[in-house]
Amino acid sequence: MKLATWNVNSLKVRLPQVIDWLEANQPDMLCLQETKLLDENFPQSEIASIGYQSIFIGQKTYNGVAILSKQKGSEIVTAMPSFDDEQRRVIAATYEDIRVVSIYVPNGDNVESSKYEYKLKWLLALNRWLQQELKNHKKLVLMGDFNIAPEDRDVYDPKMWEGKVLCSEPERMAFNELLNLGFTDSFRLFEQPEKSYTWWDYRMMAFRLNRGLRIDHILLNNELARACAACVVDKTTRKLERPSDHAPVMVELSM
DNA sequence: ATGGTAGAGGATCTA
Numbered sequence: 232m233k234l235a236t237w238n239v240n241s242l243k244v245r246l247p248q249v250i251d252w253l254e255a256n257q258p259d260m261l262c263l264q265e266t267k268l269l270d271e272n273f274p275q276s277e278i279a280s281i282g283y284q285s286i287f288i289g290q291k292t293y294n295g296v297a298i299l300s301k302q303k304g305s306e307i308v309t310a311m312p313s314f315d316d317e318q319r320r321v322i323a324a325t326y327e328d329i330r331v332v333s334i335y336v337p338n339g340d341n342v343e344s345s346k347y348e349y350k351l352k353w354l355l356a357l358n359r360w361l362q363q364e365l366k367n368h369k370k371l372v373l374m375g376d377f378n379i380a381p382e383d384r385d386v387y388d389p390k391m392w393e394g395k396v397l398c399s400e401p402e403r404m405a406f407n408e409l410l411n412l413g414f415t416d417s418f419r420l421f422e423q424p425e426k427s428y429t430w431w432d433y434r435m436m437a438f439r440l441n442r443g444l445r446i447d448h449i450l451l452n453n454e455l456a457r458a459c460a461a462c463v464v465d466k467t468t469r470k471l472e473r474p475s476d477h478a479p480v481m482v483e484l485s486m
Numbered sequence: 487a488t489g490g491t492a493g494a495g496g497a498t499c500t501a
Contacts, residue, residue, distance in 0.1 A: 241492090243493090293494085432490085476492075
């Protein structure tokens, strides 16, 4: 079984790339972030035509998340309970016995910003919600755009980024507190290429110079971590015409 | 000189 996550930065623009990628990689589920589409505009039929079901929750211009899957999902949730949020950043569903929680964590802008406060509150609410989800589901995967680079090795220039948003200690602590609930960062279960990242700024030739950060993650609970056979970042999408600034991440589970 | 690029939407806001 293959599970993937990809911040597409507008599904309208990236739909042809998403369809090509699904056909080439055949994941069982693909979580999308930053669809930037109202639900009425979601390209459900185009995605269905290649054999994938869609669940989604979107809004105009910003945010928006979806899960595309070969099998039908159940117990669909489109927001965190007990966290009032106008922004569409969460979608979860159960596929057979696997609970999939797909998230788009707020960016935070900068550590002085009120958006940063919102990010930390959002992460606290996520932690609390997942404690419940872990109790209710034996197999759980949490994946998406976390907007957090967990360690210095996930950052092309750790000194320049020290204390900055995406790398600050409170954010990294929030990430570690998620791990402490009983999750494993699937990417670090395996030998990986040096300087592996999932996001590169569009500006300043960042991708060409591999000035990136690893901020998109697939976290597996213990039951699924035991079954994990691979985790890879697919950089090839970042080389396409009109790419997303993020690359997809995919895990393979032996089950 | 707080720059630069992309997306949405139609001036800025977000990332």
